[in-house]
Amino acid sequence: MPLPTVAIVGRPNVGKSTLFNRLVGKRVALVDDRPGVTRDRRVGTAHLLGLEFQIMDTAGFEDEDPASLPGRMRRQTEAAVREADAALFVIDAREGVTPLDEEIARWLRVEDTPVIVAANKAEGRGGEAGRLEAFSLGLGEPIALSAEHGEGLVDLFEHLRPFVEREEVEEEQLDPEDPDRPLHLAIVGRPNAGKSTLVNRMLGEDRMITGPEAGITRDSISIDWEWQGRKVKLVDTAGLRKRAKVEDKLERLSVQDTRRAIDMAEVVVLLLDATRGLEVQDLKIASQVLEEGRALVIALNKWDVAEHASSLFNGVKAALVEGLSQLKDPAVLTVSAVTGKGIDQLLGAAFTLREAWNRRTSTGELNRWFEQAVETNPPPAPGGRRIKLRYITQVKTRPPSFVVFGTRVDQLPESYRRYLLNSLRKYFDLGAVPLRMTLRAPKNPFDR
Structure with missing residues (x-):
C-alpha cells in the first residue's frame, strides 16, 4: 500500500527544500540562498513524530511564460499538487504575504487538494506578524514553522495527521538476493545528453523538466517505476562537466549529488550524445562508475x-575498449529518447547485468576454472623462481570480489592478474561487470 503524499509548494526561496530535508531527516535536496535552486520534483519518505508519508519538494512557483524554463517548472509543481493527498503551502513569515503568495493562494483555492499554510522562518517572535497576515490568504489557520531550527513541528503534525495518518503496515524488507527487489538504475552523463528526456520516455509522462538549456536538472531525482512487471528505482542526475569548468557552488553540489547517486546504484547507464561522439569526459565518468x-x-x-x-x-x-582498462568488452547499446527505440533492450541489459553483479560462484566451480586457466597460461618465474598460485575463492558480491592465494604473489605482474580477470569474466559470463581480485600469500611461520 503506497504512502500518502504531501507536496510542498510556494514561491522561490521560502525554505521549501530546507523543510523537505528536515522531514526526511537528511540533506538530500540542494539548498542555497539563491532562488530557483530546485527545478524537478524530488520525493522522499518523511517521518514526523510517528507519522510516515511521502514528501514532495517542488520548484518555486513563478508567474512566467509557460514555454520558458520557470514556466515548465511551474507545470511540474501544478502536477505535483494534483497528485498529492495534501499540499503544504510555505510562505516567508519575515517578509509577510507577497503578491506572488496571493496568486499561488488563488490557484490553490480552486484545486481539490487540501492545503495547509506554513509560515516558515518564524523562529523567535520575528515571524508572528507574517503568520497573522497569512490568514488573508483564505486557506485556514497558518502554522508558524522554522525549518532551519526544527521549530513548530508539533503544530505541523496536528495539521497533517488527518490527511496522512493510516494503519501501520509492516515495512517490507528488501533482500539483496531477492530477484523481485527494485533495480536501482542511475542515468548519468554530460549536460544535454538527453538524460531527463530518456527518463520521461521510459515513464511515458513529462515527469522531468526538459529543454534546450544545458544543466536543467540539478538534484538527483529518484522515481519508483515498473517495467514489464519488474520494479525499478530510476534516478535522473545532473550533467557532469569537466572538473575545471565547475566553478559555481551550486553546480559543485549537483556534482556531489550525482556521485552519491552512482554510489547508491546497482547499474549505471552512461548516456552519450551520438551527435557529439565520445569525449574524454565520458571516459572519466565511466571510469568513476567502475571504480x-x-x-x-x-x-x-x-x-x-x-x-x-x-x-x-x-x-x-x-575507443571505450582502449580507454577503459577495467573492462575488456563494455556493454554498448543505441537508444533514442525521442522515439523510445532501444529502451527495452537497455532495461533488459540492465537487469541481466544486475544479476551478474550479484552472482556468487562456488569455490569448487572457481577452482576448476582456476586450475585450467593456470595450466593453459602458467604464471612467470621472475629470477628463475616460480610463482605458485594455489586456489581462489569469492569473498563478496556487488561487485564480485575474489581472493587468489599463492606464494610470491607480490611479484605477479599486473598483466597476469588482468589475464585471470578476463578469463574469469569470459568463463562465467560475467559481462560488463567490474570485478575485484586480491592476491594473498599464506603467513610464513619462520618470518621472524
Missing part, C-alpha cells in the same frame, strides 16, 4: 539523428 564497483551500460542516445551510424558505433566501441 565505485557499479555495473555499467553505455547508451548512445539521439541515434535517430546520428550520421554514419555504423562507423560511429564501431569507433565509440573501440
Whole structure:
C-alpha cells in the first residue's frame, strides 16, 4: 500500500527544500540562498513524530511564460499538487504575504487538494506578524514553522495527521538476493545528453523538466517505476562537466549529488550524445562508475539523428575498449529518447547485468576454472623462481570480489592478474561487470 503524499509548494526561496530535508531527516535536496535552486520534483519518505508519508519538494512557483524554463517548472509543481493527498503551502513569515503568495493562494483555492499554510522562518517572535497576515490568504489557520531550527513541528503534525495518518503496515524488507527487489538504475552523463528526456520516455509522462538549456536538472531525482512487471528505482542526475569548468557552488553540489547517486546504484547507464561522439569526459565518468564497483551500460542516445551510424558505433566501441582498462568488452547499446527505440533492450541489459553483479560462484566451480586457466597460461618465474598460485575463492558480491592465494604473489605482474580477470569474466559470463581480485600469500611461520 503506497504512502500518502504531501507536496510542498510556494514561491522561490521560502525554505521549501530546507523543510523537505528536515522531514526526511537528511540533506538530500540542494539548498542555497539563491532562488530557483530546485527545478524537478524530488520525493522522499518523511517521518514526523510517528507519522510516515511521502514528501514532495517542488520548484518555486513563478508567474512566467509557460514555454520558458520557470514556466515548465511551474507545470511540474501544478502536477505535483494534483497528485498529492495534501499540499503544504510555505510562505516567508519575515517578509509577510507577497503578491506572488496571493496568486499561488488563488490557484490553490480552486484545486481539490487540501492545503495547509506554513509560515516558515518564524523562529523567535520575528515571524508572528507574517503568520497573522497569512490568514488573508483564505486557506485556514497558518502554522508558524522554522525549518532551519526544527521549530513548530508539533503544530505541523496536528495539521497533517488527518490527511496522512493510516494503519501501520509492516515495512517490507528488501533482500539483496531477492530477484523481485527494485533495480536501482542511475542515468548519468554530460549536460544535454538527453538524460531527463530518456527518463520521461521510459515513464511515458513529462515527469522531468526538459529543454534546450544545458544543466536543467540539478538534484538527483529518484522515481519508483515498473517495467514489464519488474520494479525499478530510476534516478535522473545532473550533467557532469569537466572538473575545471565547475566553478559555481551550486553546480559543485549537483556534482556531489550525482556521485552519491552512482554510489547508491546497482547499474549505471552512461548516456552519450551520438551527435557529439565520445569525449574524454565520458571516459572519466565511466571510469568513476567502475571504480565505485557499479555495473555499467553505455547508451548512445539521439541515434535517430546520428550520421554514419555504423562507423560511429564501431569507433565509440573501440575507443571505450582502449580507454577503459577495467573492462575488456563494455556493454554498448543505441537508444533514442525521442522515439523510445532501444529502451527495452537497455532495461533488459540492465537487469541481466544486475544479476551478474550479484552472482556468487562456488569455490569448487572457481577452482576448476582456476586450475585450467593456470595450466593453459602458467604464471612467470621472475629470477628463475616460480610463482605458485594455489586456489581462489569469492569473498563478496556487488561487485564480485575474489581472493587468489599463492606464494610470491607480490611479484605477479599486473598483466597476469588482468589475464585471470578476463578469463574469469569470459568463463562465467560475467559481462560488463567490474570485478575485484586480491592476491594473498599464506603467513610464513619462520618470518621472524
